[in-house]
Every structure is written in structure tokens, then in C-alpha cells.
Amino acid sequence: MSRITTIAFDADDTLWHNENLFEEHHRKYCKLLAAYHDEETVERTLFRTEMRNLELYGYGVKSFTLSSIETAIELTKGSISAEELRNILDFGKNMLAHPVELLEGVEETIAALSQDYPLMLITKGDLRDQERKITKSGLAPYFKHIEVVSEKKREDYARLFRQHGLNPTKLLMVGNSLKSDILPILEQGGLGVHIPYHLTWEHERVATAPNENDNFHELASIKHLPALVAALTS
Amino acid sequence: MSRITTIAFDADDTLWHNENLFEEHHRKYCKLLAAYHDEETVERTLFRTEMRNLELYGYGVKSFTLSSIETAIELTKGSISAEELRNILDFGKNMLAHPVELLEGVEETIAALSQDYPLMLITKGDLRDQERKITKSGLAPYFKHIEVVSEKKREDYARLFRQHGLNPTKLLMVGNSLKSDILPILEQGGLGVHIPYHLTWEHERVATAPNENDNFHELASIKHLPALVAALTS
Structure with missing residues (x-):
């Protein structure tokens, strides 16, 4: 039949491969915020931001980058530097430019x-x-x-x-x-x-x-x- | 025929209407950066960032928001605060949530x-x-x-x-x-x-x-x- x-x-x-790039971003992101919070808190807060923004932003690297920046500002109560936030922009660009x-x-x-x-x-x-x-x-x-x-x-x-x-x-x-x-x-x-x-x-x-x-x-x-x-x- | x-x-x-929302963002953005640069410099630099990122990011509000954050960090040599950058995230969200x-x-x-x-x-x-x-x-x-x-x-x-x-x-x-x-x-x-x-x-x-x-x-x-x-x- x-x-x-x-x-x-x-x-x-x-x-x-795709999720491995996100995992790599997560590792670098947790390292960037390690002075402020433990990995579990960072991951949980980032996921919550992503879910809150999903309807507005949709899926994808740009949405993920925007939610990562928002979460970093929130988790550091605004004390993260612009240079550190620029690193997050660069993580996102590297993901977009990555070979398939x-x-x-x-x-x-x-x-x-x-x-x-x-x-x-x-x-x-x-x-x-x-x-x-x-x-x-x-x-x-x-x-x-x-x-x-x-x-x-x-x-x-x-x-x-x-x-x-x-x-x-x-x-x-x-x-x-x-x-x-x-x-x-x-x-x-x-x-x-x-x-x-x-x-x-x-x-x-x-x-x-x-x-x-x-x-x-x-x-x-x-x-x-x-x-x-x-x-x-x- | x-x-x-x-x-x-x-x-x-x-x-x-669409471009009027971008214009409104531009006005608020230039105001946010007024302490650092005149409007013409801000506009010119933002446009240059957008064109540089167009191939990678494509069109749309999320791309515009990311380029706006990047430009603000560049134009202030990293001295802009995370709270000010959060305003730019909010400008973008307001555009996405705006009524048609x-x-x-x-x-x-x-x-x-x-x-x-x-x-x-x-x-x-x-x-x-x-x-x-x-x-x-x-x-x-x-x-x-x-x-x-x-x-x-x-x-x-x-x-x-x-x-x-x-x-x-x-x-x-x-x-x-x-x-x-x-x-x-x-x-x-x-x-x-x-x-x-x-x-x-x-x-x-x-x-x-x-x-x-x-x-x-x-x-x-x-x-x-x-x-x-x-x-x-x-």
C-alpha cells in the first residue's frame, strides 16, 4: 500500500545542526553574567523572558538576542556595561553568520x-x-x-x-x-x-x-x- | 483591452501607516543620544549600521532595534547605561505592539x-x-x-x-x-x-x-x- x-x-x-549554536551562546552568556548570578538563575530568567516575548518577537536568533539583552539588564539591575551588552550582540551575529x-x-x-x-x-x-x-x-x-x-x-x-x-x-x-x-x-x-x-x-x-x-x-x-x-x- | x-x-x-512609527522611534532615539551627538550624526550613523547589518539581519523592527542598540553603544563609546539601552528595547516593543x-x-x-x-x-x-x-x-x-x-x-x-x-x-x-x-x-x-x-x-x-x-x-x-x-x- x-x-x-x-x-x-x-x-x-x-x-x-542548530541547537548546538544556541547552547554555545548559553555557555558564553552564563559566563558573562557569572559575576551576578549562578547559571541556573540565568537560564531560568532567560527562558522566562523568551516565553514572555515569544508572541511579539517570534522564533529565531534576532528574537533570542533581544531577549538575551533584556534579561542581562534585568538580572544585573541595569549595572551591566554597554560593552558587555555589545558582546551579546556579537554572539547573535556570529550565530547568524555561522556556516551550515x-x-x-x-x-x-x-x-x-x-x-x-x-x-x-x-x-x-x-x-x-x-x-x-x-x-x-x-x-x-x-x-x-x-x-x-x-x-x-x-x-x-x-x-x-x-x-x-x-x-x-x-x-x-x-x-x-x-x-x-x-x-x-x-x-x-x-x-x-x-x-x-x-x-x-x-x-x-x-x-x-x-x-x-x-x-x-x-x-x-x-x-x-x-x-x-x-x-x-x- | x-x-x-x-x-x-x-x-x-x-x-x-508604518514609516511614521519608525520616524517616532528616530525622534525618541535622537533625544536619548542628544547629550552625545547632534541629530544628523545620530541619523547618519544609525543608517550606516542598518545598511551594514541588512544582509545579516534583513528588514523589520527587530533588525532596526538591534542596529539601534549597536549604534548607541558605538556613538557613546560604550558609556551609555543599560537603562538607556532598555529604552531602545522598549521603543521596538512598542512598535511591534502598535495598532494597525x-x-x-x-x-x-x-x-x-x-x-x-x-x-x-x-x-x-x-x-x-x-x-x-x-x-x-x-x-x-x-x-x-x-x-x-x-x-x-x-x-x-x-x-x-x-x-x-x-x-x-x-x-x-x-x-x-x-x-x-x-x-x-x-x-x-x-x-x-x-x-x-x-x-x-x-x-x-x-x-x-x-x-x-x-x-x-x-x-x-x-x-x-x-x-x-x-x-x-x-
Whole structure:
């Protein structure tokens, strides 16, 4: 039963490394504020600022940089110097300018699957930054559709599928976030392949995997995806 | 000769006020830095920072806020206080949270034209912010296609028109920026209707209007657009 007509992919931490850059920023940021507060307080306050600003700022490095500056001013009661804040601006710029590092096996897998299926890229975040990463990745030619969205909730996917005339029950989505890439697809009757990344942002964490759902699959590496697709369609 | 099959609109300063919010930020920003530099120096340095960061940051309020903070640190040689920098963060948040104020005549004009033509919205900037403004405007239901893009150069339009199967020579685009809304459309054989806003960001200014081009039209207000469209298609 060949029910799969489109394979969709998340990008950050599914095709290329991303969360490791944020982790690096966190380390440098905690070091910068170490004279004022312990790491746990810094992390907790930064996350609270990010969540408070999420509706207004959305996702991405620029939002993260602005929230980092706001948190640093708050945590130091305004006594942090402008030069120290400039370091935070530079952390953000370095993240934006960083080379794109593909995860192992990505290029071969995407190239192979693109011969048999139309591929779709669905990524959330800052428009300019995501477009730049897609270009730098060299993977753009393999994708029939590339969509940058501001959220990845069920209704955001439903809108995309309507626009492209796609039946969600015939779509397989691959991603590292159960919350953003897998659960909203399963809810619409699609297939979800979860490939965990070794780091997960607190905001993306969910309590339990939907292991009882027959449409849910988990892989240790994208390298095993072609075999899974073959098994699902044979 | 009814050659118009789609009418496309820019959003910021074409459908709703936008540049006036930036002007207000500029005034408050120059006031904040008045103890250090005259207004002309502040404006010139901020613009230079924005242009230097444009490739990395893209357009929009978050980019503008980050460049404003960077410029303030630079212009004060690091002596600006964290509390003063927090004011700049707040200016930016106020811009993002500001209500959308439609220009005069927009709602009636859009409603009327949507009865006879498929309408398209093509706006450049920050994805989250533009989506929020479109929602707040109440105009979304009138548009068949809504596209947020990171640039509005000729190739960006060409890509959109390909995606939507639109013939650019049958498209009429309405906007306040000659550089971003009109010239790239005229270059592809489309019709351009320029409706100037009373403020233009330096980056969007061009030396001369393409007055010799028969596909170029200029209106003082969007209210006159239905009459122009009627004349062009009769």
C-alpha cells in the first residue's frame, strides 16, 4: 500500500545542526553574567523572558538576542556595561553568520528520496535567516516546496497542505521535535518520523512520545529513512 | 483591452501607516543620544549600521532595534547605561505592539476591487510581525494570496509569479516604494501604480520616477485606484 505521496522535512536539528549554536551562546552568556548570578538563575530568567516575548518577537536568533539583552539588564539591575551588552550582540551575529553543518547522512538521504518523492521543507523561524541557511546548505534543489512559517501548530500545517493541495494522510513528515514536527501531523492522520537531536530546547519538549500510534516511527539517524520508507510502501 | 488579471498590493505605507512609527522611534532615539551627538550624526550613523547589518539581519523592527542598540553603544563609546539601552528595547516593543492604522480609503477600495479581481498581498520584512499586522488589519479575507518575502527584487517577484502561475504582464502592482514595488514590476512588463506615502525611508529612495514608461501610473490616494483600473481595462 503506497500511501506516501510527499515527504516533508523539518530543517533545524533535522537536516543541519542548530541547537548546538544556541547552547554555545548559553555557555558564553552564563559566563558573562557569572559575576551576578549562578547559571541556573540565568537560564531560568532567560527562558522566562523568551516565553514572555515569544508572541511579539517570534522564533529565531534576532528574537533570542533581544531577549538575551533584556534579561542581562534585568538580572544585573541595569549595572551591566554597554560593552558587555555589545558582546551579546556579537554572539547573535556570529550565530547568524555561522556556516551550515549538515547532519551525517543528510545529503545522500535527501538526494536518494528526491528521486522517488516530491520533497517539502517546512521550517519555522526568522525568514531571512532560514532562507540563508537553506541556500548555504546546498539542499534547495532537492525540494519541490520550501516553506518558512512563523509557527508549526496544527492549523499552520493545515493551511500549507490546503495551499499545496496535499492530503495530510498521504504525507510523511520527518523532524526532531515531537511537539512541532510530529504531533501536529499525526493529529491530521499523517505519518511522523521522529529523529531526536542530542539537544532539545525546553520550549520544544513534550512529556511522552506517541508510541501507541501506528503512524509514529522513531529513527536514530536519517540514514535509516530510505529503508523505513521502503518498508512502509511495500 | 482587459489585460489585468491580478492586482497586487504592497502593505506597509500602502495599506497602513508604518514609516511614521519608525520616524517616532528616530525622534525618541535622537533625544536619548542628544547629550552625545547632534541629530544628523545620530541619523547618519544609525543608517550606516542598518545598511551594514541588512544582509545579516534583513528588514523589520527587530533588525532596526538591534542596529539601534549597536549604534548607541558605538556613538557613546560604550558609556551609555543599560537603562538607556532598555529604552531602545522598549521603543521596538512598542512598535511591534502598535495598532494597525489603515490609510484613508483602503478598506472600501480593497473590498470593491476584490469583487472583480483576485488580489495579492506582497510584503517584505519580518514574518511574525507582517503576519500580525495582516491579521490586525482585518483585510486578510479580501486577498487570494498573501506572501511575506525577505526581499523585493526582480528575482523575488519572478519566483512568486512562477509559483502562482501568474503572467507578470497581466499584473498590476500598487505600492508606495518605486524601488521595491514599482520598478521590479515594470522591468517584467507589468503595470505599476505608485501611491507615495508622505515619508520614505532613505534606503527606499530612487532618483527619478519612470515617467516615460506607459505602464507607470501615479496616484495621490488609493481612493482613485478603482477609476484608474476601470480606465485601463475599458
